[in-house]
Amino acid sequence: MDWTSEAIERLRALWSEGHSTAEIGRRMGVSKNSVVGKAHRLQLPARPSPIRRDPAAARPVAAGRRPTLPPLRVVAAAPPVAPVPAAVMAAPAATPMPPRPEARRPEPRVAEMPAALGAPKPANVLRPFARASARSCCWPIGEPGTPGFRFCTAESLNGKPYCAEHAAVAYVRVKDRREDAA
DNA sequence: CCCTGATTCGC
DNA sequence: GCGAATCAGG
Numbered sequence: 001m002d003w004t005s006e007a008i009e010r011l012r013a014l015w016s017e018g019h020s021t022a023e024i025g026r027r028m029g030v031s032k033n034s035v036v037g038k039a040h041r042l043q044l045p046a047r048p049s050p051i052r053r054d055p056a057a058a059r060p061v062a063a064g065r066r067p068t069l070p071p072l073r074v075v076a077a078a079p080p081v082a083p084v085p086a087a088v089m090a091a092p093a094a095t096p097m098p099p100r101p102e103a104r105r106p107e108p109r110v111a112e113m114p115a116a117l118g119a120p121k122p123a124n125v126l127r128p129f130a131r132a133s134a135r136s137c138c139w140p141i142g143e144p145g146t147p148g149f150r151f152c153t154a155e156s157l158n159g160k161p162y163c164a165e166h167a168a169v170a171y172v173r174v175k176d177r178r179e180d181a182a
Numbered sequence: 183c184c185c186t187g188a189t190t191c192g193c
Numbered sequence: 194g195c196g197a198a199t200c201a202g203g
Contacts, residue, residue: 001195021187030196036187037196049187049202 001030003038011035015044137163 001007007028014024021039022032137152138161154163 003194020185022185032187033196033198035196036189037194040188041194047187 001028001034008038008042011038012042012044015039018047021047137161139163 003011010028011024014027019027021035025032025035028035137154137156139152141150141152152163156163157167160167
């Protein structure tokens, strides 16, 4: 790859549009490593990296193996706040300006959920936050923090946090979002 | 095993 | 400068 100024410009553009390095590579007909390497050399703003390479954590192995197993085992006490269904999160396709790593706090965009799924269950009207047993669906309905917010609470699938209806929406295949149109 | 991005280092 | 190899987390 000869990095002409045009190529560099394109790389910068795609990079700033938040495309993955592999995706940029695909579009430009080069390897992901090429893209990463060049971006690195150009000192383009780093993306949220899946790995953390600070010196402290860098040598957990070299500095001697952990001699004993961690002594304590915390048994999960309370479940976190409203779980965000996978489907709701899967929408990074064409984010114009990717947030900085620290700022990356995806907020549940519950409002975008299919309206058809939001039919209130009578049983919950008086128990807005019921998600009593592990067998009741914890799909959030409504805007968290607002009066109408509640969970679905229909009987959830065996071993799943959602009922059949919501599981179908939650476990969506987001693969192959190749972003071909450009 | 798939994905991701970062770093290293021979070229 | 380049990018494959490698690393490492999700």
